Amino acid sequence: MQFEVPHSLGKSEARRRIENGLPALEKHIPGGGTVASTWTAEDRLSLTISAMGQSIDVAIEVEDAVVRGDIDVPMMLSMMSGAIRDFVEKSSRIMLEKGGEPAKA
Template sequence: MDIEIPHDLGKAEARRRIEAGLPKLEQHIPGGGTVQATWSTQDQLDMEISAMGQTIPVRLQVSDDQVRGTVAVPMLLRMMAGPIGEFVKASAQKMLSRPA
């Protein structure tokens, strides 16, 4: 599942806001869960969201005017792919909209 989030922050500020919001992300996973996140390059964030015994890989690419992402929903959670993708997108939008 692909997501796109436009912004007008510039790459450095978008990355800073995402970085600042990551510690809060686990608190918003329905039913509880964990988030492991690593910047694999200066502009690419690789995450693993673990919930309900499943791991959901997420890759976000930060550019000057948007954040593009891929959410790989496991087969067992496919029936929830829409809500999972929306959770990731909404979380990223919140991180980008709040100065940290």
């Protein structure tokens, strides 16, 4: 699944806001979970969100005017794929717009 979040921050500010919001992401995962993140390039972020024995991989690319993401939802969670996409997109939007914490799931 893919998502896009437009912004007017420029690449470096968008990256900074996302990076600052990542530590808070874990506490918004229902039932608890973990988030592992790695910047694989200056503008590419790789996330693995783990909860309930499942892992969701998210690849995020930060551009000057948009953040694009690809979410890989395992078959076991496919029935929840819409909610997962909404959570990741909303969290990204909040981090960019307000520099705040991610969305509550």
